[in-house]
Amino acid sequence: MLSKSCVYALRAIIFIAHNAREEAKIGIKEIAQELDLPVHYLGKILQQLTKHKIIQSIKGPNGGFYLDRESKQVRLIKVIEVMDGLDVFFQCGLGLNNCSEEHPCPLHDNFKVYRDGLYTLFSTTSIADLANKIDEGNAFIQNFPSKLKDSLK
Amino acid sequence: MLSKSCVYALRAIIFIAHNAREEAKIGIKEIAQELDLPVHYLGKILQQLTKHKIIQSIKGPNGGFYLDRESKQVRLIKVIEVMDGLDVFFQCGLGLNNCSEEHPCPLHDNFKVYRDGLYTLFSTTSIADLANKIDEGNAFIQNFPSKLKDSLK
DNA sequence: ATAATAAAAGACCTAAATATCTTTTATTGA
DNA sequence: TCAATAAAAGATATTTAGGTCTTTTATTAT
Ligand code: FES
Ligand code: FES
Numbered sequence: 546m547l548s549k550s551c552v553y554a555l556r557a558i559i560f561i562a563h564n565a566r567e568e569a570k571i572g573i574k575e576i577a578q579e580l581d582l583p584v585h586y587l588g589k590i591l592q593q594l595t596k597h598k599i600i601q602s603i604k605g606p607n608g609g610f611y612l613d614r615e616s617k618q619v620r621l622i623k624v625i626e627v628m629d630g631l632d633v634f635f636q637c638g639l640g641l642n643n644c645s646e647e648h649p650c651p652l653h654d655n656f657k658v659y660r661d662g663l664y665t666l667f668s669t670t671s672i673a674d675l676a677n678k679i680d681e682g683n684a685f686i687q688n689f690p691s692k693l694k695d696s697l698k
Numbered sequence: 699m700l701s702k703s704c705v706y707a708l709r710a711i712i713f714i715a716h717n718a719r720e721e722a723k724i725g726i727k728e729i730a731q732e733l734d735l736p737v738h739y740l741g742k743i744l745q746q747l748t749k750h751k752i753i754q755s756i757k758g759p760n761g762g763f764y765l766d767r768e769s770k771q772v773r774l775i776k777v778i779e780v781m782d783g784l785d786v787f788f789q790c791g792l793g794l795n796n797c798s799e800e801h802p803c804p805l806h807d808n809f810k811v812y813r814d815g816l817y818t819l820f821s822t823t824s825i826a827d828l829a830n831k832i833d834e835g836n837a838f839i840q841n842f843p844s845k846l847k848d849s850l851k
Numbered sequence: 852a853t854a855a856t857a858a859a860a861g862a863c864c865t866a867a868a869t870a871t872c873t874t875t876t877a878t879t880g881a
Numbered sequence: 882t883c884a885a886t887a888a889a890a891g892a893t894a895t896t897t898a899g900g901t902c903t904t905t906t907a908t909t910a911t
Contacts, residue, residue: 546699546786549869552793559792559804572887581795586870592889605878606886633699639712640705642734642841651712651828651837655819659812666808675804684804688795702899725857739900745859758908759856 551628554590555621556580558600559686562612562676567601570609581688590628597627612672621675622667634664704781707743708774709733711753712839715765715829720754723762734841743781750780765825774828775820787817 547555557576565571573591577584591610594600599619602610625631637644638656646653678684700708710729718724726744730737744763747753752772755763778784790797791809799806831837 546791549793552791556792574887583870585872588888589870589890595889602888603878604876604886604888606880608878608887610888638699638705639709639839640702641838645842648842649837650839651831652823653837655823656816659815659819662812662815663809666812670805670808678804684802684806685794686792686803689798689801727857736900738902741858742860742900748859755858756908757856757858757906759910761857761908763858 546633547625548629550590551625553580553582553587554594554624554628556686557582557587557591558594558612558624558672559675559679561600561610562617562672563679563686565609565611567611567613570603570607570611572609576610579687593627594624599624599627617673617676618671620668621670621672622664625667634660699786700778701782703739703743704778706733706735706740707747707777707781709839710735710740710744711747711765711777711825712828712832714753714763715770715825716832716839718762718764720764720766723756723760723764725762729763732840746780747777752777752780770826770829771824773821774823774825775817778820787813 577587595602639650748755792803
């Protein structure tokens, strides 16, 4: 569906929204550790997001990442656009070179419903929307710890 | 969404269903040409499908591919399972290591609707269902010719 | 039997996605 | 102004998906 780079990006942004403020930025190592992501790879991704002004970063001591007021209102679709492009929401589900009502594949009518639904979902959901669910304790952005077995030593 | 191998497979099967019978099999070169697919790559794919009994093939002169009665009733999900596996329909949209009601990501409730919808669609649609739409002229499995400009010479 | 045909099988190549490592630049506090 | 910090940037490595080419095997018609 979405590339790894893209879901890494989304999770990192949500984590930053939930855990950082301009006065208390969060570093890349901590983000990577908490989300079980490869540090340097995540670095590349956050770098891209910074360049596109989707997140904010400051170098040096006490530096790190945070989201300003506008960034928290960014929609998921914007992140997807930067990381993967939006083709997936406009392409034919059976790989025809174009998807249209004039030359539809036999799956078109049914497939379009879900493809468009996802597009709408991503277009109407903001980072803040998801971060709020974490804040309220109704959802999680960190992996469920699969190492509970280690705790019985 | 689905890998190229998978959509190539789906299109090829539908094309075979629409264009071949046991008494009039269709060769791989013709399929590849009509669907704008790389011949040898398609060969690999059809080989896999044959091994899984999803399509039928006969070697030698007058040989080629066709679908028997049962094969036409195969559901799309079966093809997807063979080509890509079914993980995509059970994985978290934000890449958490598991997707569950007990440890949901903040997108879970909304995302699940579409992911499950697609799973149901692919599980309830058969090759014959799609081939029929082609037969009836209500849909297409070949690309819309983008070379119409060539026709004005 | 044999030559021609067409898929199966296997080896190999290429490009893109994913991941790691090293160096540079900006910032801060001592 | 210097040392420490942390992100940016760049180079490189690995893995997987996608694609090509060659050889083998099965089938058919002559
Ligand atoms: S033509 Fe296939 S999904 Fe629209
Ligand atoms: S936990 Fe993310 S989709 Fe279910």
